Amino acid sequence: MKTFNIAVIAGDGIGKEVVPEGIRVLAAAGDRFGFRFDWHAFDWSCETYARTGKMMPADGIEQLRPFDAIFLGAVGHPSVPDHISLWGLLIPIRRSFRQYVNLRPVRLFEGIETPLKNWKAGEIDFCVVRENNEGEYSNIGGRLYEGTEDELAMQQTVFTRRGVNRVLRFAFDLARTRKKHVTSATKSNGIIHTMPFWDELFQEVSSAYSDVHTDQYHIDILTAHFVRHPDWFDVVVGSNLFGDILSDLGPAVVGSIGIAPSANLNPEREFPSMFEPVHGSAPDIAGRGIANPIGQIWSGAMMLRHLGAPEAADAVESAIAETLARSKVRTPDIGGNATTKELGAAIAAIVSGK
Numbered sequence: 001m002k003t004f005n006i007a008v009i010a011g012d013g014i015g016k017e018v019v020p021e022g023i024r025v026l027a028a029a030g031d032r033f034g035f036r037f038d039w040h041a042f043d044w045s046c047e048t049y050a051r052t053g054k055m056m057p058a059d060g061i062e063q064l065r066p067f068d069a070i071f072l073g074a075v076g077h078p079s080v081p082d083h084i085s086l087w088g089l090l091i092p093i094r095r096s097f098r099q100y101v102n103l104r105p106v107r108l109f110e111g112i113e114t115p116l117k118n119w120k121a122g123e124i125d126f127c128v129v130r131e132n133n134e135g136e137y138s139n140i141g142g143r144l145y146e147g148t149e150d151e152l153a154m155q156q157t158v159f160t161r162r163g164v165n166r167v168l169r170f171a172f173d174l175a176r177t178r179k180k181h182v183t184s185a186t187k188s189n190g191i192i193h194t195m196p197f198w199d200e201l202f203q204e205v206s207s208a209y210s211d212v213h214t215d216q217y218h219i220d221i222l223t224a225h226f227v228r229h230p231d232w233f234d235v236v237v238g239s240n241l242f243g244d245i246l247s248d249l250g251p252a253v254v255g256s257i258g259i260a261p262s263a264n265l266n267p268e269r270e271f272p273s274m275f276e277p278v279h280g281s282a283p284d285i286a287g288r289g290i291a292n293p294i295g296q297i298w299s300g301a302m303m304l305r306h307l308g309a310p311e312a313a314d315a316v317e318s319a320i321a322e323t324l325a326r327s328k329v330r331t332p333d334i335g336g337n338a339t340t341k342e343l344g345a346a347i348a349a350i351v352s353g354k
């Protein structure tokens with residue numbers, strides 16, 4: 001029987017509560033579709049940091065390298081500055097493993113209330129493709145004259161032809177499997193070196209995909225269109241910063257942050273890819289067993305698709321849709337009083353087909 005070797009980093013807060021539900025549902029999918037998982041847990045987290053002064057061991061990346069994929073919960077604790085937890089764990093994994101695509105689907109489900117009026121399930125269905133390795137999130141920069149009147153801070157944005165082209169190509173390839181439409185986020189009127197470069201490469205790459213319809217918007221009006229015209233989009237591609245913002249706004253317009261999934265992909269499969277919900281460790285509700293596990297479970301479905309088990313991925317996604325549309329088993333964030341475990345078990349039962 002095919003076995004997938006998965007590194008599991010549950011992390012902090014509700015990460016520890018939702019990851020077991022993701023595993024429960026994926027295991028049910030494996031039983032039904034004829035494969036199994038070998039889960040290997042790593043206790044890397046802010047708790048580990050408090051004990052050892054490091055988010056992960058010095059050879060952490062080497063330890064993760066042999067796995068087929070990484071299944072991550074959430075990392076972050078109020079006692080540790082967020083830039084330490086992020087740059088000590090998530091960012092090194094994304095960069096060392098060339099996970100240059102951060103893919104976040106945005107879909108309006110039946111049974112989920114959206115802050116937008118008059119939209120029905122199925123009418124909003126697009127993907128945000130965020131550049132995940134370079135751009136605005138670089139560690140090139142520094143400070144001068146700290147603590148004085150002359151203090152200054154600088155941070156360099158880095159766009160490379162290789163880095164921009166590969167994420168654009170991913171977006172166009174993805175569009176070919178969907179509605180054949182790519183929207184690019186830009187700001188070439190204000191950011192006059194890197195953004196015109198991005199726009200030029202977008203033109204260049206699009207000429208190789210004449211079957212794909214394209215448009216582009218400055219990021220400011222694009223955020224407004226996400227709210228006013230969410231049905232305009234199919235695949236939306238943006239730099240690290242713009243993609244980060246759009247990929248929180250997208251899930252927000254279709255309902256709870258607790259259901260939004262993401263994939264950090266190395267499309268060439270030279271390294272493991274990483275699958276994690278969009279939400280963080282939610283310290284405000286951690287430890288109460290009421291976190292919504294759907295973001296984690298849906299991230300698991302994205303992992304199945306990446307591992308080459310599309311029927312199993314479809315089964316998990318339909319079980320999520322069916323539960324949201326018809327089941328009374330709902331966590332408080334989506335209007336019920338079920339626990340994390342009850343919702344995970346309800347979805348697993350549908351996936352099992354029992």
Ligand code: NAI
Pocket residue numbers: 014018073074075076077078082090257258259276277278279280281282283284285290291292293295333
């Ligand atoms: P958050 O996503 O943890 O929480 C935001 C709000 O959404 C909270 O009110 C929370 O209760 C609610 N929420 C989030 N996930 C939920 C779920 N599954 N079910 C029900 N309600 C849910 O974002 P916040 O508060 O900004 O960050 C908390 C910590 O998480 C910080 O340390 C931050 O750095 C970290 N973080 C980590 C991420 C990651 O590991 N990829 C991503 C985002 C934040």
Ligand code: MG
Pocket residue numbers: 244248
């Ligand atoms: Mg973010």
